Amino acid sequence: MAEAAQTNQGPLTTIVDDWSSDVTTFKAVPWGKAMMWIFLLSDTFIFTSFLVSYMAVRMTQTDAWPYPSEVFSLEAFGTPVPLLLIAIMTFILITSSGTMAMAVNMGYRKRKVAVFWLMFATAMLGASFVGMQAFEWTKLITGEGVKAWQNPMGAPQFGSFFFMITGFHGLHVSAGVAYLLIVAIRVLRGKYDNTSFEIVEITGLYWHFVDLVWVFIFAFFYLW
């Protein structure tokens, strides 16, 4: 019966049949990789909900919103440079995406030592990002007096959203650092020798996602 239905083929039916063929929908995609993609889709909705809430509250806010060039400036050589720290942080995070991509490449060539060091470098770049974030938080809290519940420069929601969203992202980066280190050590110990090292790519997917989210957070907090 079903086969009889499938012989009656329009273009749409053909497309559907191609996508819905048996065993796997995404050919040659390991289970873990498919699962990571779906998880990231779900996580996207979390960050989207955060950022949309931020935009909604900011747009309807009647109190003053701090001017990002001033509040996020860093003193260098005696003059405040707007967005200096955040430019360095963003650069570091994007660089870590590069080392991650190289690790994935080395993974598929089964060069385990190279994979280990590249993933280790990625993790260290990630850790330094979190460290600089801690520095930035300290500066805001102790220097400018911004707390999650108060903001001497105007709307308290500035501090609330800033700490909540960058904090949530920072947790993602920290979890990613741990994840990278665990996978890197397991690669070196030969736990994945009889696989095609897709675990490196799966870890990479997560890491690139965390970087991509940062680009949006950067745009919405520091450039708006």
Add this chain to the structure above:
Amino acid sequence: MATAEIPYQETAPLHHPKTWIGKYVFSQDHKVIAVQYGITAIAVGLVALFLSDLMRIQIAYPEFMDWFVEDYYYQAITMHGMIMVIYLLTAFLLGAFGNFTVPLMCGARDMVFPFVNMLSYWVYLISVIILLLGYIPGLGGPTGAGWTLYPPQTITEGTPGADWGIMTMLASLAVFIVAFTMGGLNYITTILQARTRGMSLMRMPLTVWGIFVATFLGLLAFPALFVSAIMMILDLKIGTSFFMPAIVSMGQTLAHDGGQPLLFQHLFWFFGHPEVYIVALPAFGVVSDLISVHARKNIFGYRLMVWALVFIGILSFIVWAHHMFVAGMHPYFGFFFATTTLIIAVPTAIKVYNWVLTLWKANIKLTVPMLYALSFVLTFIMGGITGLFLGNVIIDVPLSDTYFVVAHFHMVMGVSPILAIFGGIYHWYPKLTGRMLNDTIGKWHFWITFLGTYIIYFPMHYLGFIGVPRRYYENFDSSFYPASAQLLNEVITWTALFVGVAQLLYIGNLVHSYFYGKPAGDNPWGANSLEWCTPDTPPSHGNWGDKLPTVHRWAYDYSVPGSDKDFIPQTVPQGQSS
């Protein structure tokens, strides 16, 4: 197609646990996890049922229970709603039915990541425990804000549980979402990537389709609830003002300023509306299969049934603000959301017509699962049609917060999915345990539950039209509706108590039949889908013995002319009939 490689499932040896704990407690077998989910969900559901009976007694006889003060009533409302929607319906339909049917119906050995699947159940159990912590004495009781948890009232003084009760609720929800995500990722990956040979998506039974779409909705909708839970916890404990505007409460100016209560409503309902379909779509799927099997006829319009599920899923994300018509929104928005809401009636009506057309001239067997499936269709039509009333802004505004709304959502997403769950349990219990459930008790239970729900909820439509407000602790001497409302309330209460107690019949049936039920054999209903083709009943760990089954046809070849039996299982090659 028949030579396609299934790389992992046939080469990797399956580790069979040796100890009792490994087999039945910390089990990674999807069937055991399904039972764990099911038992926990039913147990916590009984708590919610008990709370609803307390509320009904209070409504009908306000003087009767002196100890049942206002706070208890509001806490009962809140816990009843949240438990039923999240911890019973979502957990049962996806956690229990999803776990049991997905690998069996797709022809997989287990979920793709059994360990994560096991964690999903234990984290769910933790979320249930956190939820019930609200009832620990000394913490001020659980929250009494209503299941929608609208701020600012939820976390301002005067609402029961405004300090710790709401905290346990929000924490429990966040933990539940983690549990759901771990399970849901497994269901989706298993369905997409781990089907057996010949099992194309368009040959999957509709149960699996319903669970598939519903899980997707869950993974995309729960994030909004997760985010709003985090933000409200911060408002409550850190003193931020995400949802809290400047407020004078009990003569005191609160420290909050500049937040948006409406934002919470948007986030909540962006989760809340898809949640309706997270509950409804698996029920649609189960009922489609039950009707086809027990009417001995192929499901009418299979492809359209699948597409209807998908379209309902997509549409469910753009209708959320119809829950907020009275929140004060621009008329154009009201128009938009009313329109999208009414459009959902189209795919839904397709499904209902297809169920009816499946029954048309079919060889209907009035077994207990079939009775439940038929009652689902009836009840769903009832609840769906009142949804058309409430979807229109101009009718919704006067009916808002009356018993009409209570009747509507209980019919459409309370009673209907429960009926589908009962039907599904009666249908799959023989496969799960190897024994049939008792038919006589089953029929008694069915008629009491089915007729009882109508006696309970039908009058509520009328109560709503005459303006009886919902969520009121006591209806005092209101002059704007007639005294007959009180009589109706008493009738409803007596019926609710009776139906509530009658559920013990069903629990008893489950337990009794497990030990003394009639042996079921491999395929008592003469059904086609893969779970009835397992070499053992109940299926052993790994489900399929040495070799995965091969699928040659869809799951709905019933009463095919020229075949010697009235069903042809999916494993029978084309051109043969048995």
